Amino acid sequence: MHSLPLADIQLTDTFWSRWQNLLLDVTLPTQFTQLVETGRLSNFEKAAAKAGEFEGLWFNDSDIYKFAEACAYALTIREAPKVRECLNTVIQKIQAAQEPDGYINTYFQLGHPDMKWRNLNMMHEMYCGGHLIEAGVAVFECLGDRRLLDVSIRFADHVASVFGPGKRLGYCGHEEIELALLELSRVTGNATYRDLARWMVESRGSRPSPYEAELLDPDACSLWPGTGSLLVRDGHYIGEYSQDHAPIRDHTQVVGHAVRAMYFYIAAAELADGTSDEALEAALVRCWDNLTQKRMYVTGGIGPSASNEGFTADYDLPNLSAYAETCASCGLVFWGRKMLELTGNSEYADIVERALYNGVLSGISLSGDHYFYANPLESRGTHKRTPWFFCACCPPNIARLIGSLDRYVASVSDDRFYIHIPTGFRCQTTIADSKAGIEVESDYPWSGKVIIRFKLDVPVRFKLFLRIPEWSENMEVDLPGADEPADYDNGYAVYDRTWAPSDVLKVDFGMNPVWVEANPKVRENLGRVALSNGPLIYTAEECDLGFAPQLFAANTDATITVGKTSGLPGLQTLTVEGFAEIEDDEEALYPSEGSIACREVSARFVPYYAWNNRGANSMQVWVRKA
Ligand SMILES: [Zn+2]
Structure with a gap:
């Protein structure tokens, strides 16, 4: 390819x-x-x-x-x-x-x-x-x-x-x-x-x-x-x-x-x-x-x-x-x-x-x-x-x-067209010796819903290889006449058929926020979790939390809410629940166990790539697990 x-x-x-x-x-x-x-x-x-x-x-x-x-x-x-x-x-x-x-x-x-x-x-x-x-x-x-x-x-x-x-x-x-x-x-x-x-x-x-x-x-x-x-x-x-x-x-x-x-x-x-x-x-x-x-x-x-x-x-x-x-x-x-x-x-x-x-x-x-x-x-x-x-x-x-x-x-190879990343694009290429236009409409990486449109002059037989992302747990497809892929090959769903000039394939990769853990051999991250949604890794910044994210411990059983913040227009944020130590009241360097107060807090996470765009402040990807 x-x-x-x-x-x-x-x-x-x-x-x-x-x-x-x-x-x-x-x-x-x-x-x-x-x-x-x-x-x-x-x-x-x-x-x-x-x-x-x-x-x-x-x-x-x-x-x-x-x-x-x-x-x-x-x-x-x-x-x-x-x-x-x-x-x-x-x-x-x-x-x-x-x-x-x-x-x-x-x-x-x-x-x-x-x-x-x-x-x-x-x-x-x-x-x-x-x-x-x-x-x-x-x-x-x-x-x-x-x-x-x-x-x-x-x-x-x-x-x-x-x-x-x-x-x-x-x-x-x-x-x-x-x-x-x-x-x-x-x-x-x-x-x-x-x-x-x-x-x-x-x-x-x-x-x-x-x-x-x-x-x-x-x-x-x-x-x-x-x-x-x-x-x-x-x-x-x-x-x-x-x-x-x-x-x-x-x-x-x-x-x-x-x-x-x-x-x-x-x-x-x-x-x-x-x-x-x-x-x-x-x-x-x-x-x-x-x-x-x-x-x-x-x-x-x-x-x-x-x-x-x-x-x-x-x-x-x-x-x-x-x-x-x-x-x-x-x-x-x-x-x-x-x-x-x-x-x-x-x-x-x-x-x-x-x-x-x-x-x-x-x-x-x-x-x-x-x-x-x-x-x-x-x-x-x-x-x-x-x-x-x-x-x-x-x-x-x-x-x-x-x-x-x-x-x-995307890639092309003889009678195959590959979509590796389902971001929105349009292309003109040659597949199986025929001219083909392909358009992908999506709101990636904010949504896993994707529409693929085929712009062909005449019906063309070729194989569409659609990558099933590693994070996709429940992929749903709407393709008139063939709801199931013909095959699975190396992590791709393969649709092998004669495509009609204006065929439309709708896919929902099932994008949902999930917590991930690190292999315990990564000692740095023991007892910690990171938040992801589709291809994006999220992170916590002090400017959203109002306190240093190092103080935060996530309740991974709580509901995660998708939202936005006016400070980062166009981006999706994720709000999670958890606890945070209250540091203001404690003056001793080594107080006795149990004497540091905690409070329940909500914490808004932002995509990792977007951190540090509102001034320098504390940030943490791998937060403690409550
Ligand atoms: Zn460099």
């Missing part, structure tokens, strides 16, 4: 349309201002002029590229002159900065021209170049503009002239170029890029690692003096930080830097797709299962630790100190889509949905111009989204994901 081209599908629901309009009107214009004001864009001007000092972090070029990619996607939603102008400016600056041999990285061009490709593990040259390629492919495919694609091809050819079989053994510490080379190969039809990507994926984890030589090179280490601290344990190189600990087929669990891991496995999944490489697919499934069954927050956040921006141990999921970088959840969504395409199993779509509606979306404010880097599941009032970061990987990453959301809701 494969996603539809972005030009062939439009999101029409009120939920995601709002985010996509915000992307065009607020998010991208304000990000462009940040790219200019922080010197990211002028680094390219300086590189073109071969004069001036590099400003910022050594991988800042990647923010420009991800921004360009996001603009390309966004302009398939609708025309926006301001965004088109920003994109055009960026493309021109990038073109001008590229060196004649195809190399482009403004940090090295301006400050270290003699040190190119010397510290692959930490200096992100191929990582930045990978984002250049992704942008080049996006601008070409979405807008028919090949200027950035040509820059990308020259860069990729330069990389291929230095690295590869019979040349230098080397691959980037921060994976990204592998998946980008696969995209470039798909678009250009040039197998060289695919072969290079495969070689990079399969070389990683071999011994001796090329990074071991870098650690012995004082000049290479001087580029990033902290290199050794993340790569060496007890005097030995270990490689986990960069997934360089073992060859891909021997991987059993996710380790190291979370974003690096996600990008690596995206490329590996793409390489496994369409082949019968069972060992590679098995390794990917092992790592995915380890991640989603033992190392993922209920919000789809991943990578609990700030110290390595990544993974620690199974079931180590602290709430208050959760790192759960926005980029890591974006990466989980990207990888989940590839695994879904590889296996056809709805479990991957379940995780994509969980991350999208929770851990990804919490990374951006409802106003579209403030961001979280870390996405904790508890706050004592010290967290606050900001307009930008010194290390600003997350804002353009979430922008490119929101711009390309349409890729995640």
Whole structure:
């Protein structure tokens, strides 16, 4: 299966349309201002002029590229002159900065021209170049503009002239170029890029690692003096930080830097797709299962630790100190889509949905111009989204994901049409060699009621694969002539029939608020519950409760009421019953047991993604169970 081209599908629901309009009107214009004001864009001007000092972090070029990619996607939603102008400016600056041999990285061009490709593990040259390629492919495919694609091809050819079989053994510490080379190969039809990507994926984890030589090179280490601290344990190189600990087929669990891991496995999944490489697919499934069954927050956040921006141990999921970088959840969504395409199993779509509606979306404010880097599941009032970061990987990453959301809701494959996420959309595509229009009308994620309309010129026989969400306990279907699916396949209800030109399928997934518990091995959450409704995880904020949610204990037997709040227009809230300690009367540090008074309270919960939009205040996802 494969996603539809972005030009062939439009999101029409009120939920995601709002985010996509915000992307065009607020998010991208304000990000462009940040790219200019922080010197990211002028680094390219300086590189073109071969004069001036590099400003910022050594991988800042990647923010420009991800921004360009996001603009390309966004302009398939609708025309926006301001965004088109920003994109055009960026493309021109990038073109001008590229060196004649195809190399482009403004940090090295301006400050270290003699040190190119010397510290692959930490200096992100191929990582930045990978984002250049992704942008080049996006601008070409979405807008028919090949200027950035040509820059990308020259860069990729330069990389291929230095690295590869019979040349230098080397691959980037921060994976990204592998998946980008696969995209470039798909678009250009040039197998060289695919072969290079495969070689990079399969070389990683071999011994001796090329990074071991870098650690012995004082000049290479001087580029990033902290290199050794993340790569060496007890005097030995270990490689986990960069997934360089073992060859891909021997991987059993996710380790190291979370974003690096996600990008690596995206490329590996793409390489496994369409082949019968069972060992590679098995390794990917092992790592995915380890991640989603033992190392993922209920919000789809991943990578609990700030110290390595990544993974620690199974079931180590602290709430208050959760790192759960926005980029890591974006990466989980990207990888989940590839695994879904590889296996056809709805479990991957379940995780994509969980991350999208929770851990990804919490990374951006409802106003579209403030961001979280870390996405904790508890706050004592010290967290606050900001307009930008010194290390600003997350804002353009979430922008490119929101711009390309349409890729995640549906797929097509020969005589099959898949609906993965039943959000409102309309599309024009070809199924079973016939043109077909399909429209989904829904109020997702606020309601599980969905209407699917078929717009066909003539009757067409094809299979509709409708994902049964993991949270759906009672799915009801109204389809004249066939109330039951023909079959169930990998978590999808399959309707195999000759569809009439104006058939209508009505579905009710039975969305109801429910409490969930964590596996007791997650010690942090013992005696605690989290509230969910359909794809959304809910959370309690002090501004709704009138007291810190840490004081609240939920009565999980009480009725849960669906409502709204004027502070968050358009959102559904859930009001639950419970108890709260009264803290005002108690002055002793250790009073005797039973002396702290409690009162019965109602508590309004809001969707997790929407927290922290009414000022900094205390928040808790996993509340105590009364
Ligand atoms: Zn990030």
